[in-house]
Amino acid sequence: MNIGIFDSGVGGLTVASALRRRLPAETLTYLGDTARLPYGTKSPETVVRYALQAADYLAAGGIKMLVVACNTASAHALPALVARHPGLPVLGVVEAGAAAAARASASGRIVVAATEGTCRSGRFPATITALRPTAEVSQVACPLLVAVAEEGLGDSPIAEAMARSYLADRFAGHGAADCLVLGCTHFPLLVPAIRRVIGPRPVLVDCAEAVAEQAAALLAERGLARQGGAGGLALIATDSPERFRRMAARLFPGLGSNLAVTLADL
Numbered sequence: 001m002n003i004g005i006f007d008s009g010v011g012g013l014t015v016a017s018a019l020r021r022r023l024p025a026e027t028l029t030y031l032g033d034t035a036r037l038p039y040g041t042k043s044p045e046t047v048v049r050y051a052l053q054a055a056d057y058l059a060a061g062g063i064k065m066l067v068v069a070c071n072t073a074s075a076h077a078l079p080a081l082v083a084r085h086p087g088l089p090v091l092g093v094v095e096a097g098a099a100a101a102a103r104a105s106a107s108g109r110i111v112v113a114a115t116e117g118t119c120r121s122g123r124f125p126a127t128i129t130a131l132r133p134t135a136e137v138s139q140v141a142c143p144l145l146v147a148v149a150e151e152g153l154g155d156s157p158i159a160e161a162m163a164r165s166y167l168a169d170r171f172a173g174h175g176a177a178d179c180l181v182l183g184c185t186h187f188p189l190l191v192p193a194i195r196r197v198i199g200p201r202p203v204l205v206d207c208a209e210a211v212a213e214q215a216a217a218l219l220a221e222r223g224l225a226r227q228g229g230a231g232g233l234a235l236i237a238t239d240s241p242e243r244f245r246r247m248a249a250r251l252f253p254g255l256g257s258n259l260a261v262t263l264a265d266l
């Protein structure tokens with residue numbers, strides 16, 4: 001059976017790429033809810049409804065694990081997803097990224113860059129301080145960075161200017177943070193621009209890498225991992241599949257050149 005993954009758009013392909021690298025024998029089914037992007041500015045109720053529809057669609061195709069490759073959906077909808085699909089392992093990027101940040105920061109001064117919705121939920125500070133009570137966690141909502149990443153402009157002067165205005169002050173002067181959580185799955189696409197702003201020293205926590213590690217551990221623990229063979233990736237979009245295919249091929253060359261995208265109506 002496949003691993004089901006979803007996000008609002010191409011951002012969650014950072015998670016699919018990390019899963020492909022970590023678990024090359026697995027077959028992944030990725031759903032990008034392009035008809036309803038962005039999730040980050042929507043109300044929690046709407047995000048929960050969208051997340052349940054995406055999960056129901058993937059579960060109907062038969063999956064052995066669900067990876068919520070969207071921080072906004074993880075922040076708002078994880079309990080609802082677990083309740084709707086009892087018995088299905090469900091992993092969220094917020095939990096994985098928060099645990100990685102709690103371990104990675106030396107000073108405990110941690111900045112979370114995320115969508116408005118993820119910041120409003122307070123899930124990152126709550127999860128990080130539950131694991132590391134002395135951590136000082138601050139959040140920055142960076143909604144424009146989602147659009148920049150979707151446009152394929154992650155390494156552009158525009159991306160750098162936006163990253164500077166959102167993040168520069170948190171990593172300068174006395175009491176500067178030493179850890180930045182990329183708390184939106186679109187943001188790993190902006191790492192070169194972000195690095196030019198914050199410099200080489202702060203630790204960057206990529207929730208995609210963190211959740212791929214958790215997925216590998218959980219599959220092994222439950223005896224669900226595929227042994228050997230070449231895995232695969234099936235892509236589904238809820239709007240403009242050709243545009244989605246083009247973006248995926250351009251932003252994620254490692255996923256292969258002959259990507260096909262199916263259109264789905266949730």
Ligand code: DGL
Nearest residue numbers: 038039040071072184185
């Ligand atoms: N990539 C998503 C996240 O991690 C959502 C971005 C959006 O749709 O606003 O939150």
